[in-house]
Amino acid sequence: MEVLSEDHKLIAEAAQGFLKAGHGVEAFRALRDAGDDKNAALRSEIAGMGWMGILLPEAVGGVDFGYRAAGLIAEAMGRNLTISPFLSSAILAATVLRAVGGTALQHWGPRLAEGQVTMALALEESTKHRPDRIATTLAETASGLRLTGRKGFVVDGGAADRLIVVAKQGGACVLVLVDPAADGVVVTEQFMLDHRNAATVAFEDVALAQADVLAMGAEAEAALAQALAAGRAVAAAEQLGVAKAAADQSFDYLRTRKQFGVLIGQFQALQHRAADLYCELAQADSLVAAALNALDAGSDDSELLTRAAKAKLARVGRQATEEGVQMHGGIGMTDAMDLGLFMKRDRALSEFLGDAGHHTDWILRHRGI
Amino acid sequence: MTDLALFRQETRQWLDAHCPEEMRLPMSEEDICWGGRHFTFRSAAQKAWLEVMAARGWTVPGWPKAYGGGGLSGDEQKILNEEMARINARPPLQSFGIWMLGPALLEFGTEAQKRHYLPQIARGEIRWCQGYSEPGAGSDLAGLQTKGVDQGDHFAVTGQKIWTSYADKADWIFCLVRTEPDASKHTGISFLLFDMESAGVSTRPIKLISGASPFCETFFDDVKVPKDQIVGERGQGWTIAKYLLTHEREMIGASDNALFAKTDLVADAIQSVGVNEDGHLDDPMLRAELGQFLIDEICFDAHMQMSGAYMRAGHELGARSAELKYLGTELNKRRQSLRVSAGGADDLVWEGTANSAGQAAKDWLRAKGNSIEGGTSEVMLSILSKAVLKLPG
Numbered sequence: 001m002e003v004l005s006e007d008h009k010l011i012a013e014a015a016q017g018f019l020k021a022g023h024g025v026e027a028f029r030a031l032r033d034a035g036d037d038k039n040a041a042l043r044s045e046i047a048g049m050g051w052m053g054i055l056l057p058e059a060v061g062g063v064d065f066g067y068r069a070a071g072l073i074a075e076a077m078g079r080n081l082t083i084s085p086f087l088s089s090a091i092l093a094a095t096v097l098r099a100v101g102g103t104a105l106q107h108w109g110p111r112l113a114e115g116q117v118t119m120a121l122a123l124e125e126s127t128k129h130r131p132d133r134i135a136t137t138l139a140e141t142a143s144g145l146r147l148t149g150r151k152g153f154v155v156d157g158g159a160a161d162r163l164i165v166v167a168k169q170g171g172a173c174v175l176v177l178v179d180p181a182a183d184g185v186v187v188t189e190q191f192m193l194d195h196r197n198a199a200t201v202a203f204e205d206v207a208l209a210q211a212d213v214l215a216m217g218a219e220a221e222a223a224l225a226q227a228l229a230a231g232r233a234v235a236a237a238e239q240l241g242v243a244k245a246a247a248d249q250s251f252d253y254l255r256t257r258k259q260f261g262v263l264i265g266q267f268q269a270l271q272h273r274a275a276d277l278y279c280e281l282a283q284a285d286s287l288v289a290a291a292l293n294a295l296d297a298g299s300d301d302s303e304l305l306t307r308a309a310k311a312k313l314a315r316v317g318r319q320a321t322e323e324g325v326q327m328h329g330g331i332g333m334t335d336a337m338d339l340g341l342f343m344k345r346d347r348a349l350s351e352f353l354g355d356a357g358h359h360t361d362w363i364l365r366h367r368g369i
Numbered sequence: 370m371t372d373l374a375l376f377r378q379e380t381r382q383w384l385d386a387h388c389p390e391e392m393r394l395p396m397s398e399e400d401i402c403w404g405g406r407h408f409t410f411r412s413a414a415q416k417a418w419l420e421v422m423a424a425r426g427w428t429v430p431g432w433p434k435a436y437g438g439g440g441l442s443g444d445e446q447k448i449l450n451e452e453m454a455r456i457n458a459r460p461p462l463q464s465f466g467i468w469m470l471g472p473a474l475l476e477f478g479t480e481a482q483k484r485h486y487l488p489q490i491a492r493g494e495i496r497w498c499q500g501y502s503e504p505g506a507g508s509d510l511a512g513l514q515t516k517g518v519d520q521g522d523h524f525a526v527t528g529q530k531i532w533t534s535y536a537d538k539a540d541w542i543f544c545l546v547r548t549e550p551d552a553s554k555h556t557g558i559s560f561l562l563f564d565m566e567s568a569g570v571s572t573r574p575i576k577l578i579s580g581a582s583p584f585c586e587t588f589f590d591d592v593k594v595p596k597d598q599i600v601g602e603r604g605q606g607w608t609i610a611k612y613l614l615t616h617e618r619e620m621i622g623a624s625d626n627a628l629f630a631k632t633d634l635v636a637d638a639i640q641s642v643g644v645n646e647d648g649h650l651d652d653p654m655l656r657a658e659l660g661q662f663l664i665d666e667i668c669f670d671a672h673m674q675m676s677g678a679y680m681r682a683g684h685e686l687g688a689r690s691a692e693l694k695y696l697g698t699e700l701n702k703r704r705q706s707l708r709v710s711a712g713g714a715d716d717l718v719w720e721g722t723a724n725s726a727g728q729a730a731k732d733w734l735r736a737k738g739n740s741i742e743g744g745t746s747e748v749m750l751s752i753l754s755k756a757v758l759k760l761p762g
């Protein structure tokens with residue numbers, strides 16, 4: 001029910017129009033069937049529209065449209081199942097660079113915005129999201145800085161030109177930039193259930209220069225927190241797009257499929273479940289918008305709202321995709337239908353940067369219990 | 370300073386100067402000021418607060434000044450609400466007149482009706498009740514049988530209503546009556562207004578599971594209703610009734626609905642269950658359930674904010690009021706269930722001193738009606754599936 005500004009309306013329409021025309025679900029299927037989990041050709045196109053620099057300042061070649069705009073693009077990507085490095089590079093990496101500023105931003109900002117390079121965030125070390133449990137260490141040795149550790153679920157890590165690695169140095173948080181081609185870096189690509197790439201990356205005594213250190217201590221923590229908040233809110237927006245697309249297909253099916261001589265949409269059992277799903281999507285939409293708007297405004301409740309949005313979408317996304325399959329009956333289980341594709345993307349997004357339980361727990365701690 | 374910033378500043382100063390301290394304390398259902406001929410104020414402060422707000426038109430801030438309102442724009446109303454919330458100012462007046470009849474009269478009433486009825490509502494002089502449901506016509510409201518026979522200058526109304534909230538305390542009723550016996554189910558109904566002191570009106574309170582008797586059976590035996598007390602045209606009652614219901618649903622669903630008896634669930638839970646050495650609520654399953662509730666509450670609040678902005682931008686909610694009603698009432702049922710779960714045995718107390726002295730249990734029971742009053746959750750879902758999702762009939 002959000003009243004979008006004219007600018008935001010245009011961005012949403014342009015994103016949906018562009019993606020649907022050339023990068024919709026059919027294109028996704030073609031990539032999948034060809035075993036392409038990177039869709040490299042799209043990158044320069046969306047960079048040309050400013051999307052890769054959506055959060056970057058104009059001074060480094062970005063368009064600086066803000067989080068709400070980024071969320072609208074992500075929602076369209078969710079609807080169309082578009083494979084792109086948008087989330088990893090344009091949101092996570094760009095937010096880190098913007099937060100640390102300085103020469104890193106000057107050097108890498110334009111390259112990211114133009115789509116010349118992509119970056120991935122190497123954060124996770126366990127199968128569940130635990131940003132506070134980092135064992136990867138950066139050590140100051142006689143021969144210089146050395147990085148050692150192991151990361152998993154590095155989304156888009158198989159294609160990235162640089163990795164932003166979260167590590168510890170003497171107990172303090174540190175963010176370093178690592179070239180995956182450097183000696184001692186072993187990237188193992190993983191082909192995921194949603195037909196995207198992620199990687200496990202091992203760092204074995206990797207030599208780094210002082211210039212590779214993006215931020216340390218409180219500055220690194222703040223930059224990481226900002227990136228995670230942005231990533232969660234934009235991932236929730238993408239998940240909203242996935243859920244809406246699955247729901248729309250199901251609502252259409254209720255209007256066309258006949259059994260017992262009537263349209264199945266005439267069965268009240270299905271009508272009420274469809275209407276409940278519609279209500280849940282409507283309020284989830286408002287929450288995602290509120291979270292992104294709060295990030296744009298820099299308001300105090302932005303962390304609470306982004307986490308609530310991420311947790312809520314994990315539930316609503318599951319409801320939409322599960323109901324989608326169920327309401328389609330047998331055909332919903334087939335690869336020929338899109339529902340399974342939505343379900344798989346939804347599943348991956350739920351786990352990405354913390355699932356419902358993770359963020360619910362945070363909110364409870366935040367409230368003092 | 371912008372006009373709105375100036376308005377906020379003036380409003381803040383005015384509220385600080387005029388809102389009595391007592392009217393800034395948390396309230397329960399008994400503290401609601403309903404107004405009306407027979408209303409007994411619970412305190413001098415309650416009366417003073419109503420009078421000073423009514424004089425400014427702020428009991429109904431959005432209504433035109435000519436009808437006793439404040440003539441405020443949507444943005445100004447939002448600021449007034451925020452400034453009242455800031456000091457925990459109680460609503461000076463709540464009533465079915467404000468929530469339901471007023472909006473319907475503004476849309477369908479004649480100029481004379483607006484000038485007559487609306488200021489009485491704004492000043493809290495006349496308390497209204499809603500005569501819709503009948504023993505045989507609940508969800509199937511258009512099946513109502515109370516009849517109004519044309520007697521030249523008036524209708525003679527005979528029949529029975531049920532679940533009429535506060536009928537025994539109300540001064541007037543807005544009532545759905547079948548005046549066109551030969552017309553179809555939906556086109557034979559008229560929307561009539563009449564005084565509950567008219568000859569032939571009687572009420573009988575119904576005791577509820579919460580122990581309270583807020584609603585009544587209401588009987589009409591040949592009640593004379595002058596013809597100028599019809600709103601809209603003869604036979605147009607269903608259209609008006611539905612319009613009014615969208616406002617009722619908006620109000621019931623709203624997260625600031627004063628009838629929702631909102632308490633700080635987290636504080637309640639800490640107080641009764643306690644916190645363990647990890648700093649967590651000492652009941653992991655209750656904690657988990659509370660967590661899911663908090664997420665949904667944050668979500669619904671965001672949705673209400675967005676819908677507020679949507680309406681201020683000039684959009685009508687229409688059938689989507691069913692969406693807010695459904696979400697808001699189901700959420701409140703969960704809220705009240707969690708509250709009594711957190712209270713444990715203490716909140717089994719019906720009368721006594723433990724914990725909330727039975728209030729939590731009563732609020733919990735009262736909340737069960739939220740998904741029934743104003744149209745059941747099932748009816749809301751049916752409306753949405755047809756009006757919004759366009760699923761086949």
Ligand SMILES: Cc1cc2nc3c(=O)[nH]c(=O)nc-3n(C[C@H](O)[C@H](O)[C@H](O)COP(=O)(O)OP(=O)(O)OC[C@H]3O[C@@H](n4cnc5c(N)ncnc54)[C@H](O)[C@@H]3O)c2cc1C
Nearest residue numbers: 499500501502507508532533534738741742743744745747
């Ligand atoms: C606290 C409270 C205050 C009220 N105040 C007023 C008031 O002031 N004035 C007034 O006029 N009325 C009032 N009501 C009445 C209220 O509007 C009705 O109770 C409501 O519309 C349901 O009607 P019913 O009770 O006859 O239930 P029924 O319509 O008999 O419903 C019984 C059950 O069947 C379900 N059902 C019915 N039809 C369908 C269908 N088509 N599809 C699926 N399920 C269906 C319902 O959802 C419900 O679960 C109040 C009710 C409550 C609880």
